[in-house]
Amino acid sequence: MRLSRRLLLLLCLMLLGVIATSILLLFVPDGNLFAMLTMQDILAFILPAVVTMAIIYRRPFHVMGLDRAPSWLAIAIVIVFYVISLPAMNWLVEMNKAMSLPSWMAGIEQAMRAAEDSAAEVTQEMLNINSVGQLILCVLVVGVMAGLSEEMLFRGAMLRTMQDSRLGKHAVVWITAILFSAFHLQFYGFVPRMLLGVWLGYLFVWTGSLWVPIIAHTLNNSTVVLMSYLSNKGVIPEGFGDNLGLPAAGSFPWLATCSLIASLALAISVHVFYTSRRKA
Secondary structure (H helix, E strand, O other): OOHHHHHHHHHHHHHHHHHHHHHHHHHOOOOOHHHHHHHHHHHHHHHHHHHHHHHHOOOHHHHOOOOOOOOHHHHHHHHHHHHHHHHHHHHHHHHHHOOOOOHHHHHHHHHHHHHHHHHHHHHHHHOOOOOHHHHHHHHHHHHHHHHHHHHHHHHHHHHHHHHOOOOOHHHHHHHHHHHHHHHOOOHHHHHHHHHHHHHHHHHHHHHOOOHHHHHHHHHHHHHHHHHHHHHHOOOOOOOHHHHOOOOOOOOOOHHHHHHHHHHHHHHHHHHHHHHHHHHO
């Protein structure tokens, strides 16, 4: 089956999943965001990914890297990279937010800002957690389920399918990352989310285990949830994690720059390590 047909199949199954989710939401109490997200993750992400790969390949879970357990080294790399890259990512987020379009594109910019504000309201509602029970539920839905479902779709199905085409591995990783970021429809977070997708894609390519990017994705989302909970409880200042690495007005972003250099150095080292081990 040609790549275009494979991607079309995946897209059609995703559309069916969205329609099924919309129908089921008619029977869900209003305002239950967690139920909506869970149904979306299962019907629009996980099932389309698994069904598409099952149609294309005889051993879909093997091809998707779901039968390969992550090594402790890979998990350690994920954690270390997250910590050292946080200041750089925060700075990139702020830079992306400050993006402005030419005056003749004012209408487009207004629409983008409106979509961003709408998404921010939904996110704020989800992260308005004040009890341990809400924290656990939010981690399971926003952290674990989102990490699992999005990685199964974008890396396990989309990236893996593209790998069997004539596209090179670097092109596949970047194309998937661009689609991953565009899918969220949050244009003022496009660049940092795309770079996150690049890192997740290379983790999958290097290790061959989908569980590695799933863990990285889950760690990223769950940390945001935990920071919001601690902030709501007054344990840490509001925006504590988001402000790390942001320079004072008029100052050079030294911490973000060091974070960026260290992140690139680690990523290159990991690439060399896994490439050399594969050749050995």
